[in-house]
Amino acid sequence: MNEPFPLRILPILAPAAFILACLTVLLPLPAGSINLSYLYTFRTSFLGILLEALPFVLLGSLLSSLVHLYVSEQLLKKWIPKNPAAGILTACILGLLFPVCECGMIPLIRRLIQKGMPVYIATVFILSGPIINPVVFGATYMAFRMYPEMVYARMGLAFFVAASIGVMIYITWKSDPLKTAPVSKAHSHSHHAYHEHDHHDHDDPHDHHHNHACHHHDHHPHSNHHEKKWTSIFVHTADEFFDMGKYLLLGCMLTAGIQSFVAKESLESIGSGPVSAYVFMMGFAFLLSLCSTSDAFVAQTFLHSFSSGSLLAFLVFGPMLDFKNTLMLLSVFKTKFVIYLAFLICTVVFTGAVAADAFFLSQ
């Protein structure tokens, strides 16, 4: 597998990229100019979404590598409250300190879990961070300036959903959710001495993710090389960037595809009933994969045709679970955990939004 053939990859890589690009450009051509305009629409949407997310993924990768190198497991243990209730509440308002959107959040979270942050606290942070932060509050307030109840309902419901899912995860999920060999104690004991050997034994039979993630908790000791720390920051940031980047790119591509090839009316016709409005708005939020700072505006344009409760579901559901971040979650967490989390988010957001609609929004 690790044969000394550096040049073997390049000859395959370059033509593959070239052919892919050619296909993208040439395939729609024979069918005429209409399809070409679809290509341009796709291109503009795709690059727009990518460019918007790129700085945040970079920031997230940088933060993650800084945490990796400068925050020790002991330090993290000291920071996290022992009491689970206090831990969940703290995680809920952590977004006030780290106003990163979900793209930047996931690499950071993986690192924190590897450092020993309990899963339920990490989950609460993933869910609440993209909504309960000052930037999103401001953006939502701008969009719903005529309807400020929606802003408070959004913040409140996000808090409720994150906290209650945190509690459920605390009670029900005991195993390691990361897509790696378990971060067992045995492992962390042995890795000092047998670091190198361990590695080579692992390398061959496993796939890329497994392997890759393995490395992360394998090498804490190298934070000893203080003089090399700045180089490590580069190494880890680049690594994290490429690891997350491929999921981000895939997500951007699919989102742009949906936006440029599927008409909104055809989606809207699905969501005309009182319950299907919720289903539609949540599905729509999932497919669009908007950034939490800008989705409020899009939601606002639906005020004419949809109930406030379903809009609230859109605003809370979207940042917690969407196409782009599900792919990113799958890169970090076990599929089983992601499905469980998605199920919890769907049900709790739906229930919460219906309740908020009945008791708070429609008065």
Add this chain to the structure above:
Amino acid sequence: MMKEGPVFRSHELIRALILLGFALYIARLSATGYLQYYVAPEMYPWLRLSVIPLVALSLNLAYRALFGTKNGMDCHCERPVAGSKLKHSAIYALFILPLLLGSLLPDKALGVTAASKKGMILGSPVLTREQLDGKFKAPDKYNVEFAELAKLLYVQEPIEVKPEIYSEIVGAIQLFKEEFKGKKIRLSGFVYRDEGMSPDHEFVLGRFLVQCCTADAYPFGVPIRLQTNHPAIRNDAWLEVEGNLITEIREGREVIAVAAERVTEIPRPDTPYIYLNSKEVEQWIQKARESSGGIGPGSAEKL
């Protein structure tokens, strides 16, 4: 350990080139001004700033690929060499695709195709249902702002719909549409037609409102009625239209429209999208108030 050296390095080199490619692409977009086709101005500083870490990472990777030693720092943790070559090729192709798309094809702003998929909104998207129904919840700051705007617009002849506050101006006119009926207006946008529209007599003069990036771009526009036997106007053309404000019933509600008197084709403006900008509105009101001396018609008193 030594035997893996070369594989390790070629990965680093490819990654260095990809990162450099992204940095150069962003720098070029920023320099040519095409960045505005993709993201809102609020994002510019973030993107420009991200060029620095991209270049730094790229240089670091390139240095290690070319001169890197196999001892010392390399903790193996960053080495992605496991996995098939096909998989790696696919992953790198995924990274190269946006660069190729970005550099080989010309930059184009969103147009009719995107508008038809996203669903054109007639009138201003900044108004809410409450405002449209005329049932104001409370005389809050923004209602007052719209009324103020309407008052200042009313004295203009013709009313110039400035791109900086396009959606707010259309919104203000829409709120006080009865008062504005028959007023002259001048506005620009791209030509959009729905399936149900008769191609010779009507079209929608549209714009995209962008909040953050193209993902949330929202098409909105004002229906235009052509009175004379006008030569055919193609979709996606950019026009400046001058005419009289009227109202029409569309999709069950009354919307503002323009009966065109003069239609001129214009080049695509430098900033094709519209952004939400409350600061611009305040500035504009300030300026207009100073120049008009604060004389307004009775329209705002209806509040």
